[in-house]
Amino acid sequence: MRRLINTRPTRLGQYALGLLPFVILVVIYIWASDARLEINPNDKLMPSFGSFANAIERMAFEPSKRSGEYLFWTDTSASLQRLFIGVSLSAFIGLVFGVLNGSLPLARAKLSPITTVISLIPPMAILPILFIIFGLGEVSKVMLIVIGITPFLIRDLQSRVLELPSEQLIKAQTLGANSWQVIVRVILPQVMPRLLEAVRLSLGAAWLFLIAAEAIAAQEGLGYRIFLVRRYLSMDIILPYVAWITLLAFCTDWLIRRVSMFLYPWYQSNGRQS
């Protein structure tokens, strides 16, 4: 008998084993839902898959009776737009300040303490301030995402820049580069794939802030909808929405990873060190 630590699943077995927990979860849900519906056919807490299908049909493929919009798609596009603007803005600010802080000791001395302090402020605590300053429109939601994830991006990129071997910076100087050229040709291109990595890590937090802001004040959006239908205990809408958000998050993550692999082939595997 081989030791357990040396026993590996086959390729097919790996997929099967990976799928297993999902199957178990679904089976348990169906069993529990059936049990509840048998006692009370109007139970709202654990709807059957049939009512999920109905709810999706109603939200995504039939115009709303009140506004004539396809609510599911308006919600999705509103949320994705906010997320995209917020994350892009944060990535840009994070890149600029992260690279500045990392490359120039004079900038670091000035900006590093304040970044650290700002990153410690709980963003949700200042959400009211954002609503007061920017109103209840789009800006305050985007701002919450920006305030929430930018300090992390700045700090992460700063340390990525500092991680670059000093040999490289010295070499560039002996090749006649000035500070600006070192930043544009040596530091910036090497930090780009690391920026994408940091953005991937911060997407979870970005979704969190987005849904929180939408829950409090919005006209449409995935988070807004979930909190709206909560009043009617509409689990048949909430659960598909949550699954949809999860799928969107997964796809964004996958997409960013693909883009990074395509744009920065040297960064993958051992490209990090040479």
Add this chain to the structure above:
Amino acid sequence: MAYLEAKSLWKTFGDSVVLENVNASVEKGEFITIVGTSGCGKTTFLRMLLGVEQTSRGKLLLDGEPLADEPDENRGIVFQKYSVFPHLTVLNNVLLAREFEQSGFLGKLFGKQKQLAVEQAMGMLTMVGLEHAAERYPHQLSGGMQQRLAIAQALMKKPKILLLDEPFGALDPGIRADMHELVLEVWKKTKINIFMITHDLREGFYLGTRLWVFDKVRNDPQQPDAYGSCITYDIAVGKVDKTIYKKIDNDMTTTRKTQALQE
């Protein structure tokens, strides 16, 4: 007047003395190999030549002028690792020196200017035997090829002195012999001043025209840091003539042959 001069040079970090009273003068075109035990200050000396460390006392003069207190294009450097840029192809790594020179803002060349620079870079790559790998990224190269690239990259700027910091320390013996050949060839062709640190005494003897040994003259067992090192041996290991080259060539070929037999 000597090309490069160290005048009663001292280097201290706090209380510990690393180098004490180093005096040396080097003529144009000399190839100096530096050996010494670890912690003897040979790397500190190289870092001062490079401009990363400053002298505590004394002077370091190149062509009668004090060396700049930060790295500049007078000095080329090849480290043991991390000397090349992982995000650039081999060709772009070599091109970089020209691009820094001719394009201040973007640091990138286009069109005719680029074509000219590419021609020069390809010439340099041919010299180090990398012309077939121009489009590859550094992580696709072997250790020896990466060091060849680092040398080509440094030479592109035509530095006055070339500093090699244990450049072949991480390479296999067989590949190391090839690299010795390459360095000698480069030195013959460019007549550049080379300073090379090595921990391999044999390497120090066979390469170069002059061998420096860094060591401590005085030792205090109670306080090892009290005294620094200086150059204890300064030996001319070869005269720049054909017979010496032949001898080196021969030695290297024998070494390589023996290694080939062993494999």
